[in-house]
Amino acid sequence: MGKALIIGAGGVANVVVHKCCQNSAVFTKICIASRTKSKCDQLKAKLQGKTTTKITTAQVDASDVNQLITLIEQEQPDIVIHVALPYQDLTIMEACLATKTDYVDTANYEPEDTAKFEYKWQWAYRERFEKAGITALLGSGFDPGVTGVFCAYAQKHYFDEIHNIDILDCNGGDHGYPFATNFNPEINIREVSANGSYIENGKWVETKQMEIKRVYDFDQVGEKDMYLLRHEELESLALNIRGVKRIRFFMTFGQSYLTHLKCLENVGMTSIEPIIYEGKEIVPLQFLKAVLLDPASLGPCTVGKTNIGCICQGIKDGKPASYYIYNVCDHQACYKEVGSQAVSYTTGVPAMIGAMLVMTGKWKKPGVYNVEQFDPDPFMDALNQWGLPWTEDFHPVLVD
Numbered sequence: 001m002g003k004a005l006i007i008g009a010g011g012v013a014n015v016v017v018h019k020c021c022q023n024s025a026v027f028t029k030i031c032i033a034s035r036t037k038s039k040c041d042q043l044k045a046k047l048q049g050k051t052t053t054k055i056t057t058a059q060v061d062a063s064d065v066n067q068l069i070t071l072i073e074q075e076q077p078d079i080v081i082h083v084a085l086p087y088q089d090l091t092i093m094e095a096c097l098a099t100k101t102d103y104v105d106t107a108n109y110e111p112e113d114t115a116k117f118e119y120k121w122q123w124a125y126r127e128r129f130e131k132a133g134i135t136a137l138l139g140s141g142f143d144p145g146v147t148g149v150f151c152a153y154a155q156k157h158y159f160d161e162i163h164n165i166d167i168l169d170c171n172g173g174d175h176g177y178p179f180a181t182n183f184n185p186e187i188n189i190r191e192v193s194a195n196g197s198y199i200e201n202g203k204w205v206e207t208k209q210m211e212i213k214r215v216y217d218f219d220q221v222g223e224k225d226m227y228l229l230r231h232e233e234l235e236s237l238a239l240n241i242r243g244v245k246r247i248r249f250f251m252t253f254g255q256s257y258l259t260h261l262k263c264l265e266n267v268g269m270t271s272i273e274p275i276i277y278e279g280k281e282i283v284p285l286q287f288l289k290a291v292l293l294d295p296a297s298l299g300p301c302t303v304g305k306t307n308i309g310c311i312c313q314g315i316k317d318g319k320p321a322s323y324y325i326y327n328v329c330d331h332q333a334c335y336k337e338v339g340s341q342a343v344s345y346t347t348g349v350p351a352m353i354g355a356m357l358v359m360t361g362k363w364k365k366p367g368v369y370n371v372e373q374f375d376p377d378p379f380m381d382a383l384n385q386w387g388l389p390w391t392e393d394f395h396p397v398l399v400d
């Protein structure tokens with residue numbers, strides 16, 4: 001069928017590459033391109049001979065639009081799957097515009113010098129993508145991504161209006177180390193060390209960092225502490241789900257993670273303000289990333305499960321209704337299948353599915369869209385088919 005250019009060669013890219021190679025009927029060719037070419041070559045070596053998908057590799061600095069344009073012109077992909085870092089969203093979108101190539105990512109843009117993620121920068125490309133006749137599918141990971149598709153599915157099949165959405169992200173996995181992040185440490189720490197916020201009646205309500213805590217009993221994981229965080233899908237769901245009044249996002253954290261994070265914050269290691277060290281400018285958080293474990297290396301030692309999903313409350317046929325939909329994913333099962341832990345797996349599978357739906361025309365529409373703006377049904381079927389089956393509960397325990 002077609003060719004994908006996969007940008008990035010980290011934990012999530014490893015899963016995208018495996019899944020595209022499993023789905024060779026759609027992805028007949030892929031090119032893996034990243035800053036460090038040897039990592040792309042290692043990925044190619046793992047899959048070569050085990051798939052009919054033809055794999056090539058390339059070196060690219062994805063913050064340089066001209067390098068990207070040259071690469072896209074040379075490789076002629078039908079779609080770019082961007083699984084490098086959110087800092088490169090806009091340069092990659094620019095290159096897709098210049099070459100009229102479809103685009104998919106898993107995280108919204110944030111400028112490197114301000115830890116503030118918002119859709120405004122990417123939504124500003126709507127008209128240009130429409131005019132160019134190409135599709136940009138934003139946030140096709142798990143959260144954002146599957147969580148938005150779950151809400152669209154709930155809206156389509158079970159509600160006239162959804163009033164409250166609670167997104168619950170539980171990682172019940174244990175990697176055995178006192179402190180490690182389960183995806184890119186820099187992006188992860190920027191996210192969790194920010195103030196919390198949620199949306200109520202169309203407005204953001206700010207909370208202090210980790211101020212709102214709840215305990216929830218997750219299917220196949222058990223009871224966990226979870227904390228309210230600001231998260232990017234709240235911004236788009238507030239606009240795209242009809243009648244919604246309140247949307248919150250909770251993530252589970254263990255006490256050891258929180259104690260380490262507080263200590264690192266207290267000593268200034270999570271700061272993104274550059275400092276001078278031995279005559280050279282360094283950013284403390286980037287230095288911290290360099291000494292922390294690479295999340296991609298956690299695969300072999302992580303045991304346990306993730307459980308991520310959405311609780312929706314609203315009305316159907318004039319009566320109150322509530323609905324919980326979630327996926328449970330086993331870290332070791334993921335590792336056995338693709339050599340990654342579940343956090344990379346739950347992000348990489350939906351990135352492949354989003355790209356497949358754009359390539360096959362089911363989700364192809366000129367412009368810039370969030371996942372919940374498309375028909376959720378083909379995505380939901382593909383989740384069951386490609387390793388992320390979901391469970392529904394029509395009488396869930398609600399979060400107060």
Ligand code: NDP
Binds near residue numbers: 009061139144
């Ligand atoms: P990693 O840090 O493991 O991998 C990032 C990759 O991007 C590395 O291969 C890195 O190259 C490459 N890269 C960084 N800068 C550049 C550049 N300028 N040019 C080319 N390549 C570059 O991250 P993850 O795989 O854990 O995460 C990937 C993305 O997925 C992130 O954007 C993250 O926010 C997102 N994510 C989304 C989730 C969701 O549910 N929606 C959940 C988890 C992650 P090098 O090897 O040289 O460093």
